[in-house]
Amino acid sequence: MKSRPRMLIVDDEQATRELLRADFEKQYAIRCAGSGEDALAVLEREGSEIVLLDISLPGISGMDVLREIQSRSEEPPTVIMITADPTVKSAVDALQNGAYDYLVKPFSMETLRTTLQRAGERMRLLHENRNLRRTIRSSRKFAGMLGSSGAMQQLKRDIEKVADTRGTVLLTGESGTGKELCARAIHEHSMRRSGPYVRINCAAIPESLLEAELFGHEKGAFTNAIARREGMFELAHGGTLLLDEVTEIDPSMQAKLLRVLQEREIMRIGGKHTIKVDVRVVATTNRDIKQMVRDGEFKEDLYYRLNVIPIHVPSLRERSEDVAMLALHFVERSCAENNRPIMEITGPAMKMLAKHPWPGNVRELENSLERSVILSEGDALTPEELRLEEEDAVRVTVTSPAQDDMTLRDMERELILRRLTLTGGNRTRAAEMLGISVRTLRNKINQYRTEGLTIPG
Numbered sequence: 001m002k003s004r005p006r007m008l009i010v011d012d013e014q015a016t017r018e019l020l021r022a023d024f025e026k027q028y029a030i031r032c033a034g035s036g037e038d039a040l041a042v043l044e045r046e047g048s049e050i051v052l053l054d055i056s057l058p059g060i061s062g063m064d065v066l067r068e069i070q071s072r073s074e075e076p077p078t079v080i081m082i083t084a085d086p087t088v089k090s091a092v093d094a095l096q097n098g099a100y101d102y103l104v105k106p107f108s109m110e111t112l113r114t115t116l117q118r119a120g121e122r123m124r125l126l127h128e129n130r131n132l133r134r135t136i137r138s139s140r141k142f143a144g145m146l147g148s149s150g151a152m153q154q155l156k157r158d159i160e161k162v163a164d165t166r167g168t169v170l171l172t173g174e175s176g177t178g179k180e181l182c183a184r185a186i187h188e189h190s191m192r193r194s195g196p197y198v199r200i201n202c203a204a205i206p207e208s209l210l211e212a213e214l215f216g217h218e219k220g221a222f223t224n225a226i227a228r229r230e231g232m233f234e235l236a237h238g239g240t241l242l243l244d245e246v247t248e249i250d251p252s253m254q255a256k257l258l259r260v261l262q263e264r265e266i267m268r269i270g271g272k273h274t275i276k277v278d279v280r281v282v283a284t285t286n287r288d289i290k291q292m293v294r295d296g297e298f299k300e301d302l303y304y305r306l307n308v309i310p311i312h313v314p315s316l317r318e319r320s321e322d323v324a325m326l327a328l329h330f331v332e333r334s335c336a337e338n339n340r341p342i343m344e345i346t347g348p349a350m351k352m353l354a355k356h357p358w359p360g361n362v363r364e365l366e367n368s369l370e371r372s373v374i375l376s377e378g379d380a381l382t383p384e385e386l387r388l389e390e391e392d393a394v395r396v397t398v399t400s401p402a403q404d405d406m407t408l409r410d411m412e413r414e415l416i417l418r419r420l421t422l423t424g425g426n427r428t429r430a431a432e433m434l435g436i437s438v439r440t441l442r443n444k445i446n447q448y449r450t451e452g453l454t455i456p457g
């Protein structure tokens with residue numbers, strides 16, 4: 001059975017101390033102190049979860065004791081201040097110095113009981129959150145990858161195992177699951193960690209430029225090649241090269257990439273000889289690459305070359321135990337970035353987060369909490385402030401019925417906008433849901449922009 005929480009009663013009147021002790025000793029392990037000095041000595045010796053602290057005391061005042069308690073410990077007890085002589089200033093002082101609440105004598109036992117109950121709930125929450133924060137700090141070494149679910153532990157073990165090999169890693173998994181973080185963790189756990197880590201997003205670079213980006217070019221190799229430039233493979237020499245969204249490269253580049261992976265040497269565009277490169281390649285995709293091979297969209301040989309070590313990153317739905325830790329981390333970071341004190345997440349809000357399906361995975365959770373932090377006003381996020389329901393509402397309002405005068409193009413545009421709204425503007429995920437390439441989606445978005453439409457995200 002869990003032991004009773006400890007409560008220290010600090011008051012210079014013995015009668016008050018005894019009265020309080022009699023009332024609460026069933027629920028709490030009680031200690032009493034008649035002065036501030038005694039109180040600090042008891043706390044030093046045995047600690048306490050709760051302190052009822054009278055402000056006017058002989059010797060050092062209750063307010064000084066409060067300050068001392070707050071500065072001594074990283075996890076100070078919950079302090080409830082008590083006074084017979086209330087002033088606005090003392091109340092404000094108490095709360096600013098970290099007291100949980102402020103009661104004016106005489107108060108009913110009922111009032112104190114309610115206050116203690118609320119304090120207890122808050123303490124439980126803080127305790128849970130503190131434990132989670134501790135784990136958050138200890139997982140910095142995995143490129144900041146958080147999560148202690150079975151699936152995440154397995155993933156981290158896999159990363160450690162493969163990090164020091166030279167084998168090409170193919171990271172698969174839905175959009176926003178953390179593939180890029182995994183790639184970085186692989187680099188940081190390898191002997192190559194002091195070497196360069198170079199990332200290229202294959203989906204974001206126009207086809208015509210990708211070859212030069214990857215392999216570099218000699219001076220004068222094409223019209224704009226005014227100087228010689230090294231490509232990503234050369235820049236990553238001795239380190240790791242991340243080919244992000246590798247399935248977005250077109251077939252002719254796929255063939256060139258295959259050759260480089262086989263030969264481990266590159267030739268700059270316009271170059272005359274080959275250059276040996278020592279690069280560990282990690283590739284990611286959020287598409288069904290096997291299906292793409294079957295459909296003839298992705299070269300089978302290249303697939304085998306990349307898929308030497310397959311690692312699948314699970315969706316957030318499959319590891320909802322991790323949501324609490326991730327949520328606290330994102331809230332803490334958003335608060336810091338927005339210059340506000342760290343907010344907690346209330347129990348009901350946390351439950352709601354854990355139940356949510358998160359189609360956009362960790363990225364969606366991250367964006368959603370950032371928005372909640374900015375929009376909320378209290379010191380703890382409530383279910384209402386998460387606004388998860390509202391997202392569902394948006395989903396409904398964009399689902400307007402097809403009108404008689406709608407063209408196929410109108411419907412396409414509406415579907416695209418709807419998917420973009422649903423994914424919070426995540427193009428990779430939206431493209432995946434629409435069954436088109438990110439490149440195609442990007443072209444369409446550019447088209448809509450020129451027509452003056454506002455694009456979600």
Ligand SMILES: Nc1ncnc2c1ncn2[C@@H]1O[C@H](COP(=O)(O)OP(=O)(O)OP(=O)(O)O)[C@@H](O)[C@H]1O
Nearest residue numbers: 144145146175176177178179180181286362363428
């Ligand atoms: N385990 C995790 N711990 C902390 N943050 C995470 C974790 N997983 C993902 N994130 C954060 O979520 C966001 C998305 O992660 P990342 O970019 O790695 O996803 P991805 O799988 O590469 O997505 P996409 O396929 O859309 O490129 C990033 O901001 C990342 O820092």
Ligand SMILES: [Mg+2]
Nearest residue numbers: 179180244284
């Ligand atoms: Mg990515």
